[in-house]
C-alpha cells in the first residue's frame with residue numbers, strides 16, 4: 629500500500645473546483661449570486677468566447693474592505709455563515725465560502741472592489757488561486773470580478789467544454805434565471821459586446837419575464853398568488869390556450885433559489901388537468917416560499933436539487949395556487965381554499 633498523506637491545499641482546491649465550477653455558466657452563477665448577496669441593484673455580465681477567456685461580473689453592491697479581499701479567496705471563507713446553527717436558516721444565496729476559492733484555483737482573476745466608506749478601492753490579481761499583485765485603485769463602489777482563461781491549468785477539464793456558442797447560451801440561461809429570481813436587480817448580459825439581456829430591475833416579476841421570455845409569453849401569463857398553511861406560491865403561469873412543446877419554459881424557485889423539481893412540475897401540470905393536449909406544456913415562473921426548516925438546500929453545491937420535508941404540502945400549495953389562477957383567468961369564481 630502506498631503511504632497515506634493529506635492532499636495539499638492546492639490539490640484539494642482543484643478537486644473542489646471540479647465540483648463547483650463545471651463550466652463558465654457555473655462560474656457566472658456564483659459571481660452573480662455573490663453580487664446579489666452583496667445587495668447590488670445593478671449587475672452586468674460580460675463574456676467573450678463563451679466565457680472561457682473572459683467573464684466579467686460588475687456590481688454596485690457593498691464591496692469588500694481592503695483587509696477582506698484576499699480572505700474571500702480562501703477555502704471555506706465566507707461572511708454569510710458563522711456557526712453551525714446558521715446552517716438551519718440561510719438567507720443568502722451563498723454560504724459555503726467555496727466559490728471564489730474554486731474559481732480562482734482554475735483561472736486568472738482580476739478583482740476591483742470598494743466599499744462605500746473607503747476612500748480607495750482595492751485591486752487584486754490572482755493566478756491559479758495565488759495572489760500575484762495587489763494595490764489600491766480608484767473605482768466605483770461595488771465589485772468587479774474578471775475571470776480569464778478558465779481551466780487554463782486543468783487541461784482535462786478544458787476538453788469537456790462545448791462550442792463557445794453552447795457555453796455562452798448556458799451562461800445566458802443561468803443569468804436569466806437569476807434575473808427572474810431577482811426582479812429588483814437590473815441585470816444585463818453582453819456577449820462579445822452585444823446585449824443579450826437587460827432587465828429593468830423595477831421589482832416586478834412580469835417585467836423580468838418580459839425581458840427574459842419575450843413580450844408574447846409575458847402577455848400569455850396570468851398571475852398566481854396562493855398560500856397553504858406556512859407555504860406560499862406566487863408568480864405567473866401561461867393560460868391553458870398558450871402552451872409549449874417542451875418543459876423548457878417552466879421555471880421554479882424555492883426561497884429565491886432556482887430548482888428543478890418533479891414534484892412541482894407535476895403539481896403545476898395537474899392543475900391544467902384535461903386542458904392540456906398531449907405533448908403540450910404550460911410555461912411558468914413560480915416562486916415557492918416556505919419556512920427554511922422545511923427545505924434542505926444543502927444537497928450539492930452546484931446542483932439545483934432541494935429536499936422538501938413535507939412533499940404533500942408543497943404539491944398542494946403549487947397545485948391549488950395554479951388552479952386558483954387558472955380559474956380566475958377563465959372567469960370562474962375562485963374557490964376559497966383552506967388546508
Ligand code: ADP
Nearest residue numbers: 662666700706707722723724725726727728771
Ligand atoms: P460565499 O458566497 O459562499 O460566502 P464565495 O467564495 O462566493 O463564498 O465568496 C466569499 C466571500 O467573498 C463572500 O462571503 C463575501 O463576503 C465576499 N464576496 C464575494 N463576492 C462579492 C461581491 N461581489 N461583493 C461583495 N462581497 C463579495
Ligand code: MG
Nearest residue numbers: 658662722727
Ligand atoms: Mg458565493
